[in-house]
Amino acid sequence: MKHARADFPKDFLFGVATSAYQIEGHAQGGAGRTHWDTFAASPGNVVRGENGDVACDHLNRFEQDFDLVREAGFDCYRFSTSWARVLPDGRGQVNQAGLDYYDRLADALLERGIRPCVTLYHWELPSALADQGGWCNRDIADWFADYTQVIMGRIGDRMFSAAPINEPWCVSWLSHFEGHHAPGLRDIRAAARAMHHVLLAHGRAIQAMRSLGMGNLGAVFNLEWSEPADDSAEARLAADRYDAIYNRFFLGGVFNKEYPQTALEGLEPHLPKGWQNDFETIGTRVDWCGLNYYTRKLIAPADAAWPSLQEVPGPLPKTQMGWEIDPSALTRFLVRTRKDYTGTLPIYITENGMASEERVQDDDRIDYLDKHLAAVLDVLAQGVPVNGYFVWSLLDNYEWAFGYEKRFGLVDVDFETLVRTPKASFMALKSALSEGQSVSQPLAQPFGAVHE
Numbered sequence: 001m002k003h004a005r006a007d008f009p010k011d012f013l014f015g016v017a018t019s020a021y022q023i024e025g026h027a028q029g030g031a032g033r034t035h036w037d038t039f040a041a042s043p044g045n046v047v048r049g050e051n052g053d054v055a056c057d058h059l060n061r062f063e064q065d066f067d068l069v070r071e072a073g074f075d076c077y078r079f080s081t082s083w084a085r086v087l088p089d090g091r092g093q094v095n096q097a098g099l100d101y102y103d104r105l106a107d108a109l110l111e112r113g114i115r116p117c118v119t120l121y122h123w124e125l126p127s128a129l130a131d132q133g134g135w136c137n138r139d140i141a142d143w144f145a146d147y148t149q150v151i152m153g154r155i156g157d158r159m160f161s162a163a164p165i166n167e168p169w170c171v172s173w174l175s176h177f178e179g180h181h182a183p184g185l186r187d188i189r190a191a192a193r194a195m196h197h198v199l200l201a202h203g204r205a206i207q208a209m210r211s212l213g214m215g216n217l218g219a220v221f222n223l224e225w226s227e228p229a230d231d232s233a234e235a236r237l238a239a240d241r242y243d244a245i246y247n248r249f250f251l252g253g254v255f256n257k258e259y260p261q262t263a264l265e266g267l268e269p270h271l272p273k274g275w276q277n278d279f280e281t282i283g284t285r286v287d288w289c290g291l292n293y294y295t296r297k298l299i300a301p302a303d304a305a306w307p308s309l310q311e312v313p314g315p316l317p318k319t320q321m322g323w324e325i326d327p328s329a330l331t332r333f334l335v336r337t338r339k340d341y342t343g344t345l346p347i348y349i350t351e352n353g354m355a356s357e358e359r360v361q362d363d364d365r366i367d368y369l370d371k372h373l374a375a376v377l378d379v380l381a382q383g384v385p386v387n388g389y390f391v392w393s394l395l396d397n398y399e400w401a402f403g404y405e406k407r408f409g410l411v412d413v414d415f416e417t418l419v420r421t422p423k424a425s426f427m428a429l430k431s432a433l434s435e436g437q438s439v440s441q442p443l444a445q446p447f448g449a450v451h452e
């Protein structure tokens with residue numbers, strides 16, 4: 001790699017990210033059924049109908065996986081806890097084995113000198129709650145706050161940082177309007193309600209963690225830069241709508257306590273009554289902003305109903321996902337996010353990476369990571385307070401609707417034998433991270449260390 005730890009500020013954190021359903025093996029350890037199990041079982045939703053039953057069997061191999069995290073020299077590990085593993089029915093009865101597992105996981109990280117960065121929801125909703133309307137039901141904010149109390153009551157004292165929900169756009173729009181993720185709805189009314197409720201649940205969970213005495217709490221968004229496919233006014237309008245729905249709705253809700261007018265034009269009739277009264281909760285103060293960035297999209301108008309837009313193929317080099325590689329959009333995004341939303345608040349790149357067919361010699365990934373690290377260095381020089389960068393992902397894993405076909409890992413997983421093999425990108429990061437200073441930040445924020 002061209003870039004190394006020494007190029008970054010002292011105390012800049014490097015990490016690697018995963019999520020529960022994508023790696024753990026959800027059929028084991030007493031986890032309850034989730035809407036992803038249901039979604040995957042319905043033909044046509046997921047490549048080959050694959051699900052997270054076994055995944056990387058991380059549940060039984062986490063010690064070995066954390067040895068790899070340490071070997072690479074990462075300061076932080078971003079993971080998620082599964083709601084259905086903690087509370088199989090989403091509420092009520094606790095699965096003690098599930099709590100014990102996350103407890104051992106936290107200790108295993110700290111023993112290796114790795115900072116645990118937890119996300120409470122990375123998409124596997126307990127089926128019992130999905131059956132009651134899931135994210136479309138306002139009660140989910142209460143259910144989620146209760147789950148937050150249970151899991152953080154057990155492991156919150158050993159977390160370096162915590163964020164309630166991974167990527168509100170994916171949880172709501174992608175899953176309830178585009179239908180590409182569970183529960184697979186294509187309904188503007190469901191999407192609008194889910195968009196609002198996911199932010200309400202976020203705010204309630206932040207409040208629940210504050211009441212436990214936790215600090216270093218954040219929000220994690222996925223960003224996708226939209227570029228008009230041509231110079232026409234129609235294409236510019238479509239790209240602006242895409243940006244409003246994808247990015248500005250969620251950032252605006254959490255940081256500015258408002259939704260963009262461009263999104264309200266189509267969504268307002270479908271938002272739950274009294275939605276304006278929820279901004280005090282939605283906008284509950286956070287300590288940092290996490291941004292997941294992969295690609296940009298070219299947007300053209302479409303004949304369909306609002307938002308009448310479509311993604312069209314672009315000219316840039318693409319990853320195994322078919323996503324264009326555009327590090328310059330990350331630079332623009334970071335500058336805009338600071339200017340319009342986060343000000344002096346610390347920003348973390350909580351996910352960045354690419355899928356590649358190259359199982360061992362993944363030079364394309366090394367180049368991708370290098371170029372995006374250069375984008376981070378660029379904005380650091382412009383004064384944007386980026387405090388850390390996490391690679392997605394440690395392991396090849398369950399890539400949702402794409403099953404096990406798309407490989408994002410720094411470490412190859414043979415899904416027949418579950419053998420792990422570090423790729424060239426792992427080795428490159430290992431040498432990049434070993435040079436230079438080691439960070440002095442604490443491993444965890446024990447209860448009481450509330451940031452003001």
Ligand code: PNW
Pocket residue numbers: 019022166167170174222224292351392399408
């Ligand atoms: C993120 N989109 O997902 C997730 O946080 C990960 O779980 C996932 O594995 C990773 O990125 C790679 O896909 C996204 O359709 C999934 O725009 C889909 C989209 C964006 C992000």
